[in-house]
Structure formats: structure tokens, C-alpha cells
Amino acid sequence: xxxxxxxxxxxxxxxxxxxxxxxxxxxxxxxxxxxxxxxxxxxxxxxxxxxxxxxxxxxxxxxxxxxxxxxxxxxxxxxxxxxxxxxxxxxxxxxxxxxxxxxxxxxxxxxxxxxxxxxxxxxxxxxxxxxxxxxxxxxxxxxxxxxxxxxxxxxxxxxxxxxxxxxxxxxxxxxxxxxxxxxxxxxxxxxxxxxxxxxxxxxxxxxxxxxxxxxxxxxxxxxxxxxxxxxxxxxxxxxxxxxxxxxxxxxxxxxxxxxxxxxxxxxxxxxxxxxxxxxxxxxxxxxxxxxxxxxxxxxxxxxxxxxxxxxxxxxxxxxxxxxxxxxxxxxxxxxxxxxxxxxxxxxxxxxxxxxxxxxxxxxx
Amino acid sequence: xxxxxxxxxxxxxxxxxxxxxxxxxxxxxxxxxxxxxxxxxxxxxxxxxxxxxxxxxxxxxxxxxxxxxxxxxxxxxxxxxxxxxxxxxxxxxxxxxxxxxxxxxxxxxxxxxxxxxxxxxxxxxxxxxxxxxxxxxxxxxxxxxxxxxxxxxxxxxxxxxxxxxxxxxxxxxxxxxxxxxxxxxxxxxxxxxxxxxxxxxxxxxxxxxxxxxxxxxxxxxxxxxxxxxxxxxxxxxxxxxxx
Numbered sequence: 001x002x003x004x005x006x007x008x009x010x011x012x013x014x015x016x017x018x019x020x021x022x023x024x025x026x027x028x029x030x031x032x033x034x035x036x037x038x039x040x041x042x043x044x045x046x047x048x049x050x051x052x053x054x055x056x057x058x059x060x061x062x063x064x065x066x067x068x069x070x071x072x073x074x075x076x077x078x079x080x081x082x083x084x085x086x087x088x089x090x091x092x093x094x095x096x097x098x099x100x101x102x103x104x105x106x107x108x109x110x111x112x113x114x115x116x117x118x119x120x121x122x123x124x125x126x127x128x129x130x131x132x133x134x135x136x137x138x139x140x141x142x143x144x145x146x147x148x149x150x151x152x153x154x155x156x157x158x159x160x161x162x163x164x165x166x167x168x169x170x171x172x173x174x175x176x177x178x179x180x181x182x183x184x185x186x187x188x189x190x191x192x193x194x195x196x197x198x199x200x201x202x203x204x205x206x207x208x209x210x211x212x213x214x215x216x217x218x219x220x221x222x223x224x225x226x227x228x229x230x231x232x233x234x235x236x237x238x239x240x241x242x243x244x245x246x247x248x249x250x251x252x253x254x255x256x257x258x259x260x261x262x263x264x265x266x267x268x269x270x271x272x273x274x275x276x277x278x279x280x281x282x283x284x285x286x287x288x289x290x291x292x293x294x295x296x297x298x299x300x301x302x303x304x305x306x307x308x309x310x311x312x313x314x315x316x317x318x319x320x321x322x323x324x325x326x327x328x329x330x331x332x333x334x335x336x337x338x339x340x341x342x343x344x345x346x347x348x349x350x351x352x353x354x355x356x357x358x359x360x361x362x363x364x
Numbered sequence: 365x366x367x368x369x370x371x372x373x374x375x376x377x378x379x380x381x382x383x384x385x386x387x388x389x390x391x392x393x394x395x396x397x398x399x400x401x402x403x404x405x406x407x408x409x410x411x412x413x414x415x416x417x418x419x420x421x422x423x424x425x426x427x428x429x430x431x432x433x434x435x436x437x438x439x440x441x442x443x444x445x446x447x448x449x450x451x452x453x454x455x456x457x458x459x460x461x462x463x464x465x466x467x468x469x470x471x472x473x474x475x476x477x478x479x480x481x482x483x484x485x486x487x488x489x490x491x492x493x494x495x496x497x498x499x500x501x502x503x504x505x506x507x508x509x510x511x512x513x514x515x516x517x518x519x520x521x522x523x524x525x526x527x528x529x530x531x532x533x534x535x536x537x538x539x540x541x542x543x544x545x546x547x548x549x550x551x552x553x554x555x556x557x558x559x560x561x562x563x564x565x566x567x568x569x570x571x572x573x574x575x576x577x578x579x580x581x582x583x584x585x586x587x588x589x590x591x592x593x594x595x596x597x598x599x600x601x602x603x604x605x606x607x
Contacts, residue, residue: 001481001488008476272472275433276489276533277461279454357433361472 002282006289009266016258021297023254024337027247028302031333033309033323034243038236040324041101042228049224051168053116054089054193055202056209057224059217075180075187084212086196086205089115092189093169094179098153100320104133105170106179106189115195116168123147124162130178132161138319139171154182171319244336251298251340255291259348262290270352271360280353287349288342295341299334379442380540380573381407381430386439388425388596399425401596402439409540412567412574414584414604417593423577424545426593430575431464431543432456444540461490465534469546471526473518479529480514483536490537501536507569508532508562524555531562535572542566544576548583560586 010017049057058081060072078092091114094106109127113119119126122137124147133153135145140163145151149160158174180186196205202220209218219227263270270283310323388400400422407413415423428434429441432448435456441448444463448456465486466472473482484494497505505511508528518526527547534542544563548556564586566572576587584590585604592600 001485001494004481005474005477005485008481012476268472269474272474273485273489274457275431275460275466275468275472276486277457277459278489279457279461282489358428361468 002286002289005286006293009262009290010293013262013265016261017294017297020254020258020294021301024251024295024298024341025301025305027243027250027340028299028333028337029305029309030243031240031247031336032302032306032326032329034240035326035329035333036306036310036323037313037321038240039326040322043324044322046225046228047167048169049221049228051116052112052193052221053195054091055196055199055221056194056206057217057219057221058192058194058209058213059190061215062217073189073192075189078189078192081192081194084194084205084209086198086201087194088197089195090192091115092176092192094176094183094185094188095170095190096154096179096183098172102139102172102320103170104153104172104174104179106176107169107173108176109173112169115193119162119164119168122163122165124160127161127175129159129161130175130181131157131159132175133158134162134164134173135160136164136166136168136171136319138166138322142317142319156182166319247333247336248340248343251295251337252344255294255341255344256347257344258294259287259291259345260351263287263348263352266352267355267360267363270355271357271363274355274357275361283352284349287345287352291341291345292338295338296334298341299330299337302333302337303330378445379406380409380444381405381575382440382442383426383430384440386426386429386441387437388422388429388434389437398596400429400436403593403596403598405591405598407541407573407575410567410571410573411589412564412587413576414587414590415575415577415593416579416581416584416590418579420595421593422596423593425596427543427545427575427577430541431466432459462537463539464541464543465537465539467527467530467534467542467544467547469549471518471523471530471550473526473530473533475518478515478517479510479521479532482518482529483514483533486533486536492537497536500538501532504535504566504570505532507565522555523551524558527551527555527559528562531559531566535566540573542572542574544574546578547576548578548580556580556583 073092075092078090081087082090089111091108091111093112095103097103119134126134133151135143135151140146143151145160147160147162151158151160153172176189180188196202202222206218206220206223273283306325310325313321313323383403383405386400386403387398390397390399403422403426415426417423429436429448430443432443433456436449439449443459446455446459446463448459474485477485487494502511508531510525510528510532513521513525513529518529521529547563548559551559560583563574563576567574574587578584587604589601589603591598
């Protein structure tokens with residue numbers, strides 16, 4: 001019967017209900033979109049790393065997995081690493097961030113193609129001049145460019161020589177030598193990818209390299225895949241926690257205000273229920289059940305909005321903002337919304353419980 | 365119950381409502397308002413009692429204390445064998461849930477619910493089954509003439525219908541006492557007459573104890589007895605013409 005009462009109350013004031021649900025959905029959407037972006041970005045990074053076809057990643061001393069120091073390694077180390085046992089291919093790339101989560105990668109297209117199996121061209125062809133770049137289909141969609149078009153990057157106009165299928169290292173590629181010239185990093189690379197005679201040797205070779213090149217950043221690709229996580233991006237976890245906190249505060253404030261208004265509007269109804277002998281726990285249960293409904297509605301709406309957000313991001317910036325749907329976070333976002341909603345209903349509920357039945361019945 | 369106030373052997377049973385030296389003082393800032401000043405009253409089981417008096421006479425305060433809506437300041441109030449002077453908020457809630465049923469001037473139906481759900485809410489609160497109405501209660505619905513209006517919301521009903529639903533809701537839990545506060549105050553004369561007749565029928569057929577507050581002398585005549593109040597005391601108690 002409480003459910004019936006709550007349902008009718010919720011239905012009776014559709015605008016207030018809808019506004020409450022929408023506002024509770026905001027933090028849920030924020031949380032799910034942020035987590036979706038983090039996970040989408042990391043998953044995209046994992047796929048692109050795997051797409052290189054390498055078994056080991058080699059970085060300069062002190063290099064971390066998710067940050068880049070442009071031109072931190074001498075290019076000649078590529079040849080040195082080629083002489084290491086089990087190494088059959090090595091290629092260096094020069095990475096330069098260009099804003100947001102995007103970067104342009106200078107590659108030796110022949111060596112990179114040999115290691116990765118080569119690009120699949122949706123349009124155009126490979127590098128033919130030092131001013132050529134390749135972009136993947138997602139970046140092309142995001143920037144609305146086609147093969148033969150122009151694109152300005154690093155204060156320079158580049159020719160879009162080809163559009164390639166995504167999934168290999170990056171979204172943007174330029175000739176390694178051109179990048180070295182532009183960045184003043186002649187003879188330097190950011191990282192070196194190594195391919196082994198057998199992927200099963202990756203951990204063994206990586207361990208041997210770590211001994212030989214003690215301070216360098218060395219990871220087998222499987223190790224690297226495991227390390228690409230929220231924890232490996234500086235401050236991301238803190239940022240997520242802040243968003244969760246904001247979610248709780250918004251949910252609490254919205255439900256508190258909404259239920260406060262509801263209790264005021266229903267003063268007379270509460271008086272009627274009390275005249276029938278409704279106990280304090282009955283009245284409180286009714287208020288909490290309504291808050292639960294609003295919280296649940298907000299959670300469902302927030303989940304739906306996260307799909308809308310993903311669609312919007314994919315349409316606007318598929319390369320820069322890959323948003324995943326992370327099902328594991330649905331209950332967490334839901335718990336934040338429901339917890340905040342129930343917390344927000346406590347004070348209005350106490351108000352309702354404390355109402356004097358005679359005064360409540362006299363309320364117009 | 366052949367006649368109000370006596371059992372079948374003609375003896376006077378214990379009153380279902382017994383009030384002794386009842387005082388109620390409201391504190392309004394620094395001013396004390398004595399709403400009731402030593403009221404004494406007995407209401408036997410099965411009596412239909414009308415309480416009349418001008419505004420401020422204390423009749424509503426007496427009604428609220430007997431109904432367990434507010435505690436007395438001093439004195440004794442026994443309702444259905446329970447001394448309300450000794451119980452707290454929980455005890456008064458229990459009294460409202462099990463022993464009394466209210467009918468108000470403004471009907472006070474839950475506006476979002478149908479008549480059926482209003483009744484079911486009262487049953488739910490009193491801990492009784494809500495899915496099916498008992499045969500006795502279906503008879504009451506027939507008597508009230510609202511059996512065909514149960515799936516309508518208050519906004520879809522006339523004032524008379526709403527008040528009859530309110531009476532049905534008050535009786536659904538089979539309370540020992542029906543407390544009616546100006547039940548015809550918001551009704552036209554035809555509906556007023558119908559509601560008063562219904563209350564008299566309920567009293568005569570079911571032996572329902574009724575305590576009714578009214579301003580209307582004509583309405584008061586439907587009871588067995590009329591108690592007149594003024595300035596917080598009972599000034600007169602008289603049987604009506606038919607009794």
C-alpha cells in the first residue's frame with residue numbers, strides 16, 4: 001500500500017518528479033561519462049598499443065608508461081637494441097602531444113609497417129613528401145578531412161596523404177624525420193618498439209633488458225596492457241573521487257529540496273494519514289520510498305544519458321573522446337544517487353513525522 | 365442494543381468514553397488559553413451523541429482529545445478502556461488506528477487515491493487485509509450507496525459522495541467509535557440530510573457509537589443526546605425529542 005501511495009504521489013506531480021529525476025540523473029551521467037571516457041581512452045590505448053605488433057616497449061630513463069618525453073632517446077639505440085638476443089625488429093617513434101588526449105607520432109613508415117603488418121588505407125596512400133601525414137578514420141571524421149586535404153598541426157600545414165583504419169599506435173602519423181626537424185630533435189626518438197622472434201620470450205627478454213638498461217622504462221606489451229589503467233594516469237583517480245563527491249552533494253541537495261517541498265505540499269495528507277493512525281515509521285517509510293523512487297529514476301535516466309553522451313562524443317570527437325559504457329560502474333553510480341537521495345530525504349521525513357496532526361489537518 | 369446506553373438486560377454498561385475533570389490549556393506565547401475547564405462526560409456504547417456549542421466553546425478540543433489527536437493537560441479520559449492521560453504519542457496513534465474513526469467537515473480524502481485505495485490505506489494502517497473487503501463492510505458500502513464509485517478519485521465525486529467515502533473509510537477498520545467533526549458543514553441541504561440519515565442508520569443498524577460535533581441544531585437532533593458546551597465546560601445535556 002505504501003508503494004501505491006508513493007506511486008500515486010509521484011504520478012500526481014509529474015513536473016516535480018521529472019525535474020527531480022533529471023537533476024539526480026546529472027551526477028549519475030557525470031560519473032558514468034567520466035568513467036566511460038577514462039575506460040574508453042585506456043581501452044583505445046591498449047588496442048592501439050597491441051596494434052603496433054611489438055612485444056616490448058623501451059623508453060628513456062625515468063620514462064613512465066602514460067607520459068612522453070619528446071626525443072628523450074638517441075635514435076641510434078634502435079640499432080643497438082636490434083643486436084639484443086631474440087630481437088628481430090626495432091622501430092623508434094617520436095611522440096608530440098597536440099592538445100587534449102591527442103598526439104602526432106613520427107614513424108619510420110617502412111619499419112613500422114613491417115612490424116605492425118602495414119596500414120590499411122581507407123583513402124589515399126602512404127607518405128610521399130616530408131609534409132605528408134596519415135590520419136586514422138576516426139580522426140578524419142572528427143576533423144572532417146579527406147585524403148588530399150590539408151591539416152594544420154604544430155603550426156604547420158600538412159598534406160593528408162592517406163586515411164588509415166584505426167588501431168595502430170596513434171590517430172596521427174608523420175614521417176619521423178619531419179617530426180625530428182620540426183621539434184628540433186634530430187637523431188632522437190621518444191620510444192622504441194621491439195619485436196621478438198617469439199612473443200613467449202617477451203617477459204624473459206624484458207627482464208634481461210631491465211638488468212642491462214637499469215634506469216630505462218622497459219615493459220613487455222602484456223605487462224604494459226595490464227598497467228594501462230586509471231591508476232597509471234596521474235590524478236585521474238582523485239578527479240573521479242571529486243566527481244563522486246559532487247554527485248553525492250547534488251543528489252542530496254536535489255532530493256532534500258524536492259522532498260522538503262513535497263512534505264510542505266502534503267502537510268494535509270500527512271495529517272490525514274496520522275488521523276488514521278499512521279505511525280512515525282509509516283510516514284518515514286513513505287517519504288523514504290518516494291526518495292528511493294526518485295533516486296532509482298535518476299539512476300536509470302543517468303544511465304540512458306550516458307548512452308546519449310557516448311553517442312554525442314562519438315559524433316563530435318571519436319578519436320579524442322572515446323567513451324565506453326562501463327557496466328561495472330552502474331551499481332556504483334546508482335548507489336551514489338540512491339544514497340544521496342535517501343540521505344536527502346531524512347530531514348524532510350523527520351519534518352513530516354514531527355507534524356502535529358491537528359495543525360496538519362488545518363493546513364490549507 | 366435496543367436503546368442507546370443500555371444493554372439487552374436494560375443495565376447501564378461501562379461507558380466507552382469516560383471523561384473526568386478534563387482540562388486543556390494551550391500556551392500561546394505568554395498567554396495561557398483554557399480550552400477545556402473541568403469537563404465530565406460519559407458516552408455509553410452505541411450512543412449517538414451530538415456536541416454543540418459556539419466557536420471557542422471547546423467542543424473541537426474535546427473531540428481531538430477523545431480522538432487521541434492531542435493529549436489532555438489534566439484529568440482523565442478513558443476511551444475504549446484506555447486511559448489517554450497515561451499514554452504517550454505512540455498510545456494515541458494506536459488509539460486512532462484501532463479504536464476511533466474520523467469524519468471531517470472537509471472530507472479529508474487522500475486526493476491522489478481512488479475511494480477504494482483511500483479505504484485500503486486505512487485498512488493497511490490498521491494492519492488489516494486490504495485485498496478483499498469483508499462481507500460486513502460490503503454491506504456498509506451498500507448502505508452508504510458508494511459501491512459503484514469505489515474506483516473514482518475524490519475530484520471525480522460530489523461532496524456528498526466524498527463524505528460518504530470518508531465515512532466508509534472511517535468505518536472500514538470497524539472502530540468502536542466514529543468521531544464526526546461537522547460532517548455536514550461542507551454539504552448542501554440534500555446531501556446533509558442524506559449523510560445524517562446514514563449516520564443514524566449506522567448507529568441503529570450496527571450499534572455504532574458516534575460522537576458528532578455540529579453547529580447545526582437540526583443536525584444535532586439526529587443524535588440520542590445533545591451536549592451543549594460553552595467556554596470550555598458542558599453547560600447542558602439533554603435527550604433529543606425522539607429519545
